[in-house]
Amino acid sequence: MTxxxxxxxxxxxxxxxxxxxxxxxxxxxxxxxxxxxxxxxAQEEGLTRIQTDGKRLFAHYCVTCHGEAxxxxxxxxxNLEPKPPxxxxxxxxxxxxxxxxxxxxxxxxxxRSALCPPWVRNLSATQIDTLLAYLxxxxxxxxxxxxxxxxx
Numbered sequence: 001m002t003x004x005x006x007x008x009x010x011x012x013x014x015x016x017x018x019x020x021x022x023x024x025x026x027x028x029x030x031x032x033x034x035x036x037x038x039x040x041x042a043q044e045e046g047l048t049r050i051q052t053d054g055k056r057l058f059a060h061y062c063v064t065c066h067g068e069a070x071x072x073x074x075x076x077x078x079n080l081e082p083k084p085p086x087x088x089x090x091x092x093x094x095x096x097x098x099x100x101x102x103x104x105x106x107x108x109x110x111x112r113s114a115l116c117p118p119w120v121r122n123l124s125a126t127q128i129d130t131l132l133a134y135l136x137x138x139x140x141x142x143x144x145x146x147x148x149x150x151x152x
Contacts, residue, residue: 041055103120104128
């Protein structure tokens with residue numbers, strides 16, 4: 001008799017558990033707080049979705065040496081010789097195919113320092129495209145607030 005009550009109790013518990021989940025809208029996948037931060041910053045900075053994805057990759061792979069704004073002042077920059085370049089100054093001087101070659105093959109592939117490694121084994125072609133899109137945004141000078149706080 002005790003065993004029968006135990007089995008009935010398990011069935012009742014199972015039915016209650018299933019029934020309590022039925023009819024309720026799914027919550028979906030959990031939010032990604034880091035991506036929420038990137039999306040918020042992207043809206044403030046006027047970045048496209050592709051540039052936002054590139055910014056995330058830049059933060060993961062490049063910030064340590066190149067710095068958050070790409071100015072060559074990352075936490076490891078003091079340790080490097082030559083120092084990483086300021087992208088706002090150096091990127092406008094180079095076409096996208098040259099930038100792609102540096103990302104895919106490293107700076108040594110273009111006759112520069114071997115300190116920046118090739119990323120082709122870590123990044124897909126799509127990821128490299130998004131990173132290039134973000135670098136294009138870094139290459140443009142930041143908007144300067146004009147009179148009344150508007151950006152020009």
